[in-house]
Amino acid sequence: xxxxxxxxxxxxxxxxxxxxxxxxxxxxxxxxxxxxxxxxxxxxxxxxxxxxxxxxxxxxxxxxxxxxxxxxxxxxxxxxxxxxxxxxxxxxxxxxxxxxxxxxxxxxxxxxxxxxxxxxxxxxxxxxxxxxxxxxxxxxxxxxxxxxxxxxxxxxxxxxxxxxxxxxxxxxxxxxxxxxxxxxxxxxxxxxxxxxxxxxxxxxxxxxxxxxxxxxxxxxxxxxxxxxxxxxxxxxxxxxxxxxxxxxxxxxxxxxxxxxxxxxxxxxxxxxxxxxxxxxxxxxxxxxxxxxxxxxxxxxxxxxxxxxxxxxxxxxxxxxxxxxxxxxxxxxxxxxxxxxxxxxxxxxxxxxxxxxxxxxxxxxxxxxxxxxxxxxxxxxxxxxxxxxxxxxxx
Numbered sequence: 362x363x364x365x366x367x368x369x370x371x372x373x374x375x376x377x378x379x380x381x382x383x384x385x386x387x388x389x390x391x392x393x394x395x396x397x398x399x400x401x402x403x404x405x406x407x408x409x410x411x412x413x414x415x416x417x418x419x420x421x422x423x424x425x426x427x428x429x430x431x432x433x434x435x436x437x438x439x440x441x442x443x444x445x446x447x448x449x450x451x452x453x454x455x456x457x458x459x460x461x462x463x464x465x466x467x468x469x470x471x472x473x474x475x476x477x478x479x480x481x482x483x484x485x486x487x488x489x490x491x492x493x494x495x496x497x498x499x500x501x502x503x504x505x506x507x508x509x510x511x512x513x514x515x516x517x518x519x520x521x522x523x524x525x526x527x528x529x530x531x532x533x534x535x536x537x538x539x540x541x542x543x544x545x546x547x548x549x550x551x552x553x554x555x556x557x558x559x560x561x562x563x564x565x566x567x568x569x570x571x572x573x574x575x576x577x578x579x580x581x582x583x584x585x586x587x588x589x590x591x592x593x594x595x596x597x598x599x600x601x602x603x604x605x606x607x608x609x610x611x612x613x614x615x616x617x618x619x620x621x622x623x624x625x626x627x628x629x630x631x632x633x634x635x636x637x638x639x640x641x642x643x644x645x646x647x648x649x650x651x652x653x654x655x656x657x658x659x660x661x662x663x664x665x666x667x668x669x670x671x672x673x674x675x676x677x678x679x680x681x682x683x684x685x686x687x688x689x690x691x692x693x694x695x696x697x698x699x700x701x702x703x704x705x706x707x708x709x710x711x712x713x714x715x716x717x718x719x720x721x722x723x724x725x726x727x728x729x730x731x732x733x734x735x736x737x738x739x740x741x742x743x744x745x746x747x748x749x750x751x752x753x754x755x
Contacts (some may be wrong), residue, residue: 363457441469541735542667587652592627649670667730670719
């Protein structure tokens with residue numbers, strides 16, 4: 362069989378799946394990405410490049426935000442179609458295409474490969490609700506996703522919440538693909554607090570609370586109350602804040618500069634950590650707090666659990682299948698900074714009592730979300746769906 366993978370970079374969300382399929386001599390595997398693997402290529406995988414001109418000014422004519430977003434995606438799709446045709450004309454005609462381009466390049470994929478079994482992956486894009494313009498852009502991308510689902514034979518999303526964004530007519534082909542973790546890499550390691558707090562002299566046990574600041578509530582009043590409360594009430598407590606793109610880090614840089622030196626030196630602002638530093642941070646963390654129960658960053662949560670870092674967050678009933686309060690994580694009140702601070706301090710004061718919770722968290726990930734387990738199951742689903750499709754159409 363011939364497999365064509367399409368993703369922004371290699372291997373991206375596809376992890377070890379291309380190399381697993383390429384290990385079978387009966388298969389041929391090509392990986393198309395914007396940034397192909399440099400240097401030594403992975404054994405058995407052909408690497409190809411998708412070169413797109415993303416100059417928005419040349420692509421977009423309309424002043425209407427919704428139409429402009431569609432124009433951009435349409436032009437990206439037209440450009441990508443030429444690459445797909447080149448692959449086809451070179452003699453590589455895939456039986457199965459696995460594609461996660463979400464912003465236009467896959468729009469005309471079916472034109473190049475009308476007979477292929479197309480498997481599409483929604484990348485977890487969420488619309489910001491900061492402005493009417495953001496909402497219109499999100500609506501355009503969601504319309505594109507529905508279009509891509511309609512041309513797909515199988516479609517995967519990150520969660521049941523994302524699945525609900527699609528019409529009921531498409532529900533039979535839409536499935537939830539479990540988030541996976543490289544449990545070998547994200548494994549418990551000795552703490553390295555000096556890596557993040559080089560100016561401090563560590564005597565005795567130090568506790569580190571890491572707080573996820575990437576969501577909309579990361580800079581809320583109650584989260585600020587928790588952070589300052591930990592620094593003021595617990596002189597031995599270190600706090601790390603993890604940021605994504607946006608203004609939150611700049612805001613906290615201003616707050617940090619106004620703090621007394623004895624508080625400021627115990628606060629670490631983390632942004633853009635490489636994978637090694639990120640792993641060090643997780644392993645050095647006593648408690649990893651996620652302030653929001655809505656759209657939680659599941660990947661980061663599971664990686665924390667895999668490192669035996671104690672996860673704390675408000676727990677919604679729909680998450681109870683994976684997260685179990687008191688067994689593999691600790692739930693906390695939502696939106697009440699004082700109550701959250703009290704709960705965190707209680708857990709820190711009795712940290713040794715929660716060692717079993719940490720170990721159970723690691724076991725949960727190894728059993729259900731390790732890369733090998735998820736990919737073995739996923740490949741079985743793909744091959745069974747492909748076989749059923751061909752049996753139906755033969």
